[in-house]
Amino acid sequence: MSVTVDEIAGDVIHRAGDAKRFLIAIAGPPGAGKSTMADNVAHALKSRGETAEVLPMDGFHMDNAILIERGLLARKGIPETFDVRGFLDIIRAVRPADQEVLIPVFDRSRELAIASARVVSPEHRFIIVEGNYLLFSLGKWAELEGIFDYSVMLAPPIEVLEERLWARWRGYQLSEEQASAKVYGNDLPNGRLILENRRRADVTLEMA
Secondary structure, eight states: OOOOHHHHHHHHHHHHTTOSOEEEEEEOSTTSOHHHHHHHHHHHHHHTTOOEEEEEGGGGBOOHHHHHHTTOGGGTTSGGGBOHHHHHHHHHHHTTOOSOEEEEEEETTTTEEEEEEEEEOTTOOEEEEEETTTTBOSGGGGGGTTTOSEEEEEOOOHHHHHHHHHHHHHHTTOOHHHHHHHIIIIIHHHHHHHHHSBOOOSEEEOOO
């Protein structure tokens, strides 16, 4: 399916009607372009006079110290390396639009989450949640089923993800060996897991 950001913005405004709060999920594997899509949708909504904020799932990464203790640092990003309960609590707190909610944001350059780094206020009508496991059908992530009002799945071909992931890790000045470990030892296996265990989305984009 080929759908533009402006078309998505128009669709969610139409579906939202007079709702005070409308949750949009943008899901997909590592390297799919979720953050960019979320920011673009937020911009498109704001350009139409709406209020919107982005809520990134990456802010709920477990700290590296915990991952080292559990032997999971090399697999950072798999479902078991997130604070799922904390993420679910925040999503449920955001849902009714009756209070200010502070959310953490992940700093990839430092590989750590910064607590209370962004504010979701009751005045934000559209909340764009972006992350790998928003439509994941396994484990505790399945509790997200039915909580989003609209969902977009980004599902580029594996070869496109591979190219983007190489560019990402090289951009962080990793050696070829380190980048290869990230791409083939973690990110692409995660990507396949996500694509093979996803719930149906309102819109699925398999862009090249």
